Each structure stands twice: as structure tokens, then as C-alpha cells.
Amino acid sequence: MTLPIHHTDILIIGAGLAGLSAANALQAAGHNVLVVDKGRGLGGRLAGRRIGNASFDHGAQFMTTRNPKFVEQVSQWIEAGVAEEWYSSFPGQANSHARYRGVPTMTAIAKHLAVGVSVKLATKVESLKVDNHGWLCQLENGASIRSRSLVITSPVPQTLDLLSTGKVKLPKDKQDRLNRISYESCIAVMAILDQPSVMKSPGALALDDGPIAWISDNYQKGVSAIPAVTIHGSGDFSAKHFKDDHDQVARQLIDAAKPYLGANVVDFQVHGWRYSKPIIVDDSPCMLVSQNTDLPPLILAGDAFAGPRVEGAVLSGWAAAEVLINL
Numbered sequence: 001m002t003l004p005i006h007h008t009d010i011l012i013i014g015a016g017l018a019g020l021s022a023a024n025a026l027q028a029a030g031h032n033v034l035v036v037d038k039g040r041g042l043g044g045r046l047a048g049r050r051i052g053n054a055s056f057d058h059g060a061q062f063m064t065t066r067n068p069k070f071v072e073q074v075s076q077w078i079e080a081g082v083a084e085e086w087y088s089s090f091p092g093q094a095n096s097h098a099r100y101r102g103v104p105t106m107t108a109i110a111k112h113l114a115v116g117v118s119v120k121l122a123t124k125v126e127s128l129k130v131d132n133h134g135w136l137c138q139l140e141n142g143a144s145i146r147s148r149s150l151v152i153t154s155p156v157p158q159t160l161d162l163l164s165t166g167k168v169k170l171p172k173d174k175q176d177r178l179n180r181i182s183y184e185s186c187i188a189v190m191a192i193l194d195q196p197s198v199m200k201s202p203g204a205l206a207l208d209d210g211p212i213a214w215i216s217d218n219y220q221k222g223v224s225a226i227p228a229v230t231i232h233g234s235g236d237f238s239a240k241h242f243k244d245d246h247d248q249v250a251r252q253l254i255d256a257a258k259p260y261l262g263a264n265v266v267d268f269q270v271h272g273w274r275y276s277k278p279i280i281v282d283d284s285p286c287m288l289v290s291q292n293t294d295l296p297p298l299i300l301a302g303d304a305f306a307g308p309r310v311e312g313a314v315l316s317g318w319a320a321a322e323v324l325i326n327l
């Protein structure tokens with residue numbers, strides 16, 4: 001049986017904030033775009049999960065705003081009812097950057113961005129190559145997608161693996177810059193409690209020492225209908241234990257979290273984010289790797305370029321779109 005080849009002008013790999021922001025900007029400029037993502041849900045690292053009646057934000061917890069364009073974007077999301085300010089300072093502490101959250105969960109922002117965009121979920125690009133017409137991406141299900149241009153927004157080590165399947169040769173200076181980018185890992189525990197936690201409002205706790213970096217109370221946040229917390233292992237702890245049995249590691253994190261919870265954990269799940277946040281980023285907002293090569297247009301984008309956070313992912317997506325629009 002011959003499997004189909006789909007055609008699109010621009011293929012974007014990744015329905016996280018970078019990919020969806022790029023798609024929006026490209027569509028607004030009249031381009032024909034298709035977004036594919038290997039995940040079953042939208043949003044990438046803006047992830048949510050349900051366990052019974054409990055709901056969790058288990059990837060990004062909030063976003064901050066620095067760039068004026070992003071400030072404006074977040075205002076629009078607030079107006080659309082998919083974001084709101086979560087908190088701007090902890091009780092008794094001086095004001096810091098306002099923290100904004102998705103409503104009802106962080107993934108609401110991705111769902112909002114995906115309205116009117118062609119997105120294929122559960123669609124993994126396994127390999128790619130250049131042919132006479134541009135890029136040919138081979139999917140896990142055997143079908144393929146041909147596009148004139150390609151935007152890749154996966155974490156950079158995964159992008160490099162993908163490019164190596166097609167023996168895509170990058171200019172040395174760009175390859176060196178990409179090799180320098182690195183990420184920390186995060187083991188995230190989603191735990192259901194037998195009663196509300198004793199965490200003070202706003203139900204968010206960032207810790208500097210020890211195995212835990214962050215605890216948030218999804219019940220206080222209004223994410224979960226029943227008491228439930230997200231516990232993020234610190235970068236050091238998560239790296240050290242990433243290959244260990246995740247249930248055992250989760251139990252260690254739950255033990256360490258006990259003094260902050262004042263409640264018992266009745267059920268939990270664990271997720272390992274191998275590439276959680278970039279710790280070494282590139283200093284350009286996106287990378288046109290095909291520049292001065294024979295390759296068809298190829299742009300890399302994501303939070304490893306315009307800043308290691310939600311805001312950076314969005315800015316990078318927009319930057320990638322602008323480069324493509326002006327090619």
C-alpha cells in the first residue's frame with residue numbers, strides 16, 4: 001500500500017508556544033501552515049494532566065512579561081479569558097514580577113492560540129530529508145509531509161537528532177552554537193492529597209536548596225477540583241535521579257515535601273522532563289540554518305533562542321515567522 005504524501009507550504013514541528021505563535025503570525029501574513037506534534041495535547045511544556053477528579057499544571061507554572069509586545073499579548077489573553085494575574089508578590093515580600101497563569105489551566109493559552117490553525121496531534125516526525133521540492137518529513141505512521149519551508153521547535157538536542165536522520169549538514173558556526181545549548185531536567189510529581197494543603201496563599205513555593213525546586217497547590221490555584229499539588233525536583237536532583245525508577249524518586253520528593261503539605265498523599269503520578277528549561281541559550285531569537293546553504297528554508301525556534309521561559313518561546317516563534325515572511 002502506498003502511504004499518502006501531504007503537502008503544505010510551511011511545516012512547523014511542535015505545537016508548543018513557539019510553534020503555535022509562529023503559526024499564528026504566518027497565517028496572519030497569508031501563509032499556508034501545518035503544525036504537527038507528537039504529543040496527544042497542545043502546548044508542549046505548557047502541560048496539564050488529570051488523575052480522576054484532580055487536575056494539574058505539571059509543566060510551566062506561570063509566565064512573566066518583559067518585552068512590550070509580549071505584555072500586549074498577555075493583555076489580549078486576559079481579555080479573551082484564557083489568562084489572569086496569579087500573584088505579584090508573596091505575603092510580606094516586596095513586589096516582584098507579576099506572575100500570570102492560564103485559565104483554567106496553563107494549556108488554555110495553547111488551545112486559544114491553536115484556534116483556526118491546522119494542527120495534527122499524535123503525529124511524530126521520525127526523519128526528514130531534502131528532495132527536489134523542499135523538505136520531506138517522514139511520520140511515525142508511515143505517511144509523509146512535503147513542505148517548501150520547515151520550522152522546528154523541539155528542544156535543540158532532539159532537533160539535532162532529527163536533522164541527523166536526513167544527514168542535513170549545518171554550517172559549522174551554527175552547529176557549534178547549537179551544540180552549546182543545554183537544558184536542565186525536571187522530575188515532576190503530581191500528587192493527590194487527602195485534605196487541602198497548609199500552603200499559604202497563593203499556594204506557590206520556590207525553594208533554593210534541597211531536592212525540591214517548586215511546589216504549587218493546584219487546588220488553591222483553581223486548577224483542581226480536589227486537593228492536589230505539583231512538586232518539581234530541582235535541576236541537580238532531577239539530573240542525578242533521571243535514570244532511576246521514577247516511582248521511587250517521586251516518593252523521595254513526596255517525603256521531602258511533607259512539611260510543606262500538612263496532608264497525606266493518596267495517589268500520585270510522575271513525569272520526567274528530560275529537557276525542562278534551557279540553562280545555556282543562543283543569543284539570537286531564532287536560527288535560519290539554511291542561510292548561505294543549498295538547503296530549502298529551515299528555521300529553528302523555541303525557548304533555547306529568545307529566552308528560557310514561556311515568553312522566550314513566544315518571541316522566538318514570532319521571530320521565526322518574521323524571518324520566513326521576509327525571505
Ligand SMILES: Cc1cc2nc3c(=O)[nH]c(=O)nc-3n(C[C@H](O)[C@H](O)[C@H](O)COP(=O)(O)OP(=O)(O)OC[C@H]3O[C@@H](n4cnc5c(N)ncnc54)[C@H](O)[C@@H]3O)c2cc1C
Pocket residue numbers: 013014015016017018019036037038039043044045046058059060061062063064123124125126153154155158162186188232273275276277301302303304308309310311313
Ligand atoms: C517543569 C517545567 C516547569 C516550567 N516552569 C516555567 C515557568 O514557571 N515559567 C516559564 O515561563 N517557563 C517555564 N517552563 C519553561 C516553558 O515551559 C518553556 O520555556 C516553553 O513552554 C517552551 O515552549 P517551546 O514551544 O519552545 O517548546 P515545547 O513546549 O517543548 O514545544 C515543542 C513541541 O515539539 C514537539 N516535538 C518534539 N519533537 C517532535 C517530533 N519529532 N515530531 C513532532 N513533534 C515533536 C513536542 O511534543 C513539543 O510539544 C517550565 C518548563 C518545565 C518543563
